[in-house]
Amino acid sequence: MTLTFTFDPVVDPALRDGIAELWTEVSNAGGAVGFVPPVTRDVIRPELVKHLAAMAEGRHRLLVGHDERGGVAAAAFLALNTHRLQTHWVWAYTVMVSPALQGRGAGRELMAALADAARSLEGIEAIRLSCRGGLGLEHFYAACGYKEVGRVPDAIRVAPGDDRDDITMLLPLH
Template sequence: MVLRYELDPVADQQLATGISRLWADVTNAGGAVGFLPPVTPAETRSEVIMHFAAVSEGRTRQLVGFDAEGEVKATAYITFNRRSLMRHWVWLYTVMVHPDLQGRGVGRELMSAVADEVRGFEGVGAIRLTCRSHQGNERFYEACGYKEVGRVPGAIKVGEDEYRDDVTMWLTLS
């Protein structure tokens, strides 16, 4: 399935609702995107609004994938560094593909669209992201060209006495 990707679409109620639903669906399907299941769209909405604020302030760019019906099916947030020594790379956050589309190449399509957008940012030559271990995320990002460059053991608490590593991945753009 090919989605239509849009950088910084208008942050209106329809988009907020679509991303909130996507975030809940991804989380409840086991996705590692900042919440633990079960979660509702109402619970994810405050994070969506915070992302919208960062986009409106110019600190973050929002890439959204829409299906043929205009429904939100994928997202990724690209955040700029404010420190001059690190402005040559960006952070990638909240990478999500709807569970119904996972395993069908849409994730790779999204990551390719992110890289294409970032290549157009003046002075930016790399992307950095973090992911939660034991989810298969490292393998996915490696398949997209990223390399593991760091790991903090047990940095993410997912349950009582249950921890995951925070894994840092890096992609140098050519």
């Protein structure tokens, strides 16, 4: 599966709805993208609006991957740091691949395209992301070149009695 990636696409209603649908599918498949299933697009939409508002304000950038049919099959947001001492790195947020494509290399394609997108930004030297423990995500990101640089035990409460570590990963871009 080869995806076609676009960095900073024009966000029209079709793209907005495609991202909302992807986010809903990923969440309902157990993906660690800020929600616990079951969710609907109506539950996802306010968080998506926040991301899109941050894009309009120049604080977030979007990378989207389309499949052969033109559907939104992958997406990730880069959040720029506004603090003057941290403008040399970005956060990766809401990293998503369609459940139908998982295990077929699409996640690695997305992460490689995300690194290329970050490299295209002036002065950016690294990408940081956080991931939810208990799912093996840190192993996936490590295979993509990220290194674990921090862990807060039990910082994410998925459900009563189900706490997960919040793991911070870093990818130097040089």
